[in-house]
Structures are given as structure tokens and as C-alpha cells.
Amino acid sequence: MTETLLEVEGLKKHFPIHGGLLNREQARVYAVDGVSFTVRRGETLGIVGESGCGKSTLGKTILKLIEPTEGAIRLKGRDITRLSRREMLPHRREMQVIFQDPYASLNQRMRVQDIVAEPLGNFDTGSRAERLEKVAALFAKVGLRLEVMHRYPHEFSGGQRQRLGIARALALNPELIIADEPVSALDVSVQAQVINLMMDLQGEFDLSYLFIAHDLAVVQHISHRIGVMYLGRVVELTDKASLFRHPQHPYTEALLASVPVPDPRRRKKRTVLKGDVPSPVKPPKGCHFNTRCPYAVERCFHESPALREVAPGHWAACHLR
């Protein structure tokens, strides 16, 4: 039995909308609305979903960049849900992040060696020369030349910047890396390089990834297990093979059907979803998917389905399974 590294239980993040007289709370954005899953050591859990389904908020909440509203986050068995900024510090070594936008995530006014050395400076007591040597090793590890170490970020391409982001995330030797759409801002060819680099590093350092993306092909390539999110909730969670072979939730079905197939003869009948994702400010009662579900029955409009194990290791949140 492999060890559980990260455990998320009933996590909610609601953003209040203030306004009107006295600045009272007018409404709430239900960005993340009761999400539970675990990430095991050495595993990649992919999280897919349309834009606006709360997957990035989920990542930021786990990182404690924003405070969770409800629920629990346990990292290596220790509850970090309510820890303050200062109390979080020791746990930051174990959990690092790669951001989506490689342009915005690097400070333009710092040399790249200082950007990568920053986490080391926060925890390491080693001398500056020692830190720079570690940075050099990291540069080699992520495939960047050492001559570029004292350049500035604007002199790098998108793919190289993302390598810098990975080097920074690796600096503290973390066990878990939360990757928030790390390749969606890159060209397809560069995406493959970065994904393969991440997979190599996973093998070398026994890393776990929480890999957030909207691109099914990318997630399929890197993940061991995949969670599908819709409007702040995980609707299906299972290993890669059974998700693609036997999707259990109607939303997953539609998501898989929407992937373009590059062969006209293999094009099958698609279930194309009607309408738009409802606003997370006013999610529908009952099952969040009921407004667009082709199979919705009466019950779906009253009662929200819990995530149940419909087959061994295969979890889905649908009344009809």
C-alpha cells in the first residue's frame, strides 16, 4: 500500500461578493464546493475541467495561497487547513507549485539565478556560493545552460521560462508539486518537452503531482489517476484507463466525446452539450450538471449526488449509476 501524501476532504472555497449599502455580503461564488481526493506518493493525479470550474482555485487553496472556507487539507497526515502564513512555512518545503503563466510568475527585475535560488535562501543556511552551485545543478537538471544564469527572464522563451519555474519548484526537494496548467500557455511541441521533463523528474525524485489542466490529451499522458471537475465539484475520479474506457458520469462522457478525432472514418456520433456552464454564483440545485445533462431525472433536481464507488477504484457522482 503506497503512502498517502495529500488528503483533501470536503474542501470548499466560497468568495463572498460584497456590495450595496454597508458593504454587506450580497452573494457568493461557489468556486470550490466540497472536493475530496487523495494523492499518493509518486503518483500524478490529474484534475480536468472547463475554465471556470474551480480547478485553479482548488490548487491555490491547497497551497494556502487563499484561505479555505471549509473542509480539511492534510499533508503527510498533518492538518494544514487553518495554519497561518508563518505556521505554513515548514510545510512549504514539502509542497511546491508551478504556475500556468511563465511570464507573470517570474519577477522581471530579478536575475533568473536569484529567482531559482529564492526558495533556497528562505530555508537554507548555506552560503551564497553554495546556493548558486545548487542552482547550477538545478539548471542542468531541467535542461538549461549554465551561461544563462545571470540573465533576466525577458531574455527567455516560454518553454525556457517554464523550465525555470520547474527548477524553482524543485529547489527545496519537495515531495508534492501542484502544477496549475503548467503547459497550457506553451506551443504544442514545447508542451511535450516540458511534460516529458516533468515525468522524468518524477521518476528521479519520486515526486507526486497534482496536475491541473483543461487539455485531456495532456492529462492522459502524464496522469495515473484523473479527477473530473464541474462547477466546483469532482464528478468523477478514477484511474486513467477506466476513465477513458468506461466513463461513468454523463459530463465525462460529453468531455471525452468533444475531443477532436483526427480520422474522419472513426468519427462517431457525438453527444454535444447544450447551453453554457451555469454561473458559479448561482449553481443549480441538486446535481450541478442537471441543466445540461441529457439523462437528468426528477431526483437530479432536488438531491445532489455524492461521490460513490461505482466500480472498484472508480468513483462517480451521479444518481443514475
Added chain:
Amino acid sequence: MVDRTTAAATETKIQDPPWHRRLVESLGDLREALRRNPTMLFGLVVLGVMAVAAFGAPYFGLPDPMRQAPIERLRDPSAENWFGTDMYGRDLFSRVLHGGQISLMVGLSVAFLATVIGLAIGLVAGFNRRVDAIVMRFMDALMSIPAILLAIALVALWGSSVPNVILALTIPEVPRVVRLVRSVVLMLRDQVFVQAAIACGTSTARILVRHIMPNTIPPLIVQATYICAQAVIFEAYLSFVGAGTPPEVPSWGNIMAEGRRFFFQNFGMILYPGVFLAITVFAINTFGDGLRDSLDPRMQRRV
């Protein structure tokens, strides 16, 4: 693996560039900016001439600006007294040049002090919501008092001396700097690279110093030049109404105030310090405009 990369790293010299090379680099940037922006160069040159004239005045062999010679009073310009003499027979040219010392000193000191104090307050206010609410209301209150009235009141309270004038002119300028810094901090606080810094364990103090502060410097430098120009005018104003530098010290405001009564005998007592004041302020503003243009990221040279 690690051994090999470390060895490679030592070979390719992974040290920081030495400080003098970095200095040369930034001086090169300044030269480039001046080349592309001749008005800024003009401002800088005029300011340089002013500074040399004012601070070099004691070494030019001019008559002592304080030496009184009642017999030579209110003379017209001559080869001996270029700008003529005032009502005590003091050489006006020497007085005007020496007067520049006060103006430039006050302008620079006020710009520096207001920027540093405003930066510190603005950084904290931008990052801490509770401090923000209190500090900003106080700053709003301070801004509601006309700057010159506040300065006059403060000098009246503390007595007239150059340090008091500097302080009295600094206080009304601080809120403007605080607002500017705070707005930059608020904008940067939610940037991804700040979140990345939080995620990799950087403390709030370090985030402020390493990530936020460097980004506030360019707009601050520009603001500082405007504060400097403003302070030069206000110092003259304070001296003119008698709430500035002590009357025996030559300053442009003092000379003009004295010249008021002898307007018809020696018009130069108003004219020359006034022209010097106008040229100085104009030069500072031109330099500030040039700086703003060259520090604006949209105007940066393309690589």
C-alpha cells in the same frame, strides 16, 4: 550526476557580476536614455551648471555675499558688480549664486526625505489592510490642508532655520508619495510572481523588499523630481513671506523679499533671483519628464 554538474558549474564561473560592472551597466543605460531624449539631457546640463554655480560660488573669488558696504548701496550692474548691489551694498551676483545653495539643498533634501518616508509608509499600508485603513485616513486629512499653509504653520511653530524648512516642506509631500507607492503595491500584491514567492516560503518582509519595492522605484524617482521642483518654489515662497530661511542667509526668496521695497531703485533684486528660480524649476521638470519617458515600460527599447 550532481558531482558532474557542480564541476561544470565551477568551470563556467557562476558568480555574480562584480559591482563595478553592474554600475557601468546602469550608467550605460542612463547614457542611452540621455541620447534618446535630448530634452532630458538639457535639463540635466542646466541643473549641473546651477549646482556648480551655487556650490562653487565661494571659490570663484566673488565678494562675500554678507559683506555690507552702505556707501555702494543700490548700484546698477557694472563690471565690478554684475547684477548691481542691494540696499546694504552687498554684491547681488554673489548673493544670487550663493542663494542657489539653499534652493538646491532644500529641493533635494525634501525630495529624498519625502520619498523615503512615503515609501516606507506606503509599503506597509499597501500590504496590511488594518494599517492601511488608519494611515490612509490620516494621509487624506493631511492632504486636505493646503501644503503651503501647513508649511508656514510648521515653520512658525518650530522657528526659521534650514532644517526646519526642509521638514516643514517634507510633511505635506509625504501623503502624495504614500498614495503612489500604495497603489503600486496593491497592483503588485496579486501578481503571480508574488504568489510564487509566498508559495516558496518567502517572508512578507522579504517579499516587500525584494519583489515589491524594486517595482515602485521608477515611478518614485519621477515623483521625486516633481517634489524637488515643488520644494524649490515653496522654499522661495516661504522665504519671501518671511517664514523661511533666516533673513541674513542669502536665498532667492529672501533676496526677492528685500527687493520688493527697492523695486524702482534696483529691479534686479527681483529679476535675477526670479530668473534663476524659474530656470532651475524648469530644468528639474524637464529632467523629470525625460526620466518618466525613459522609465515607462512602454517606451523601453525593444530587444
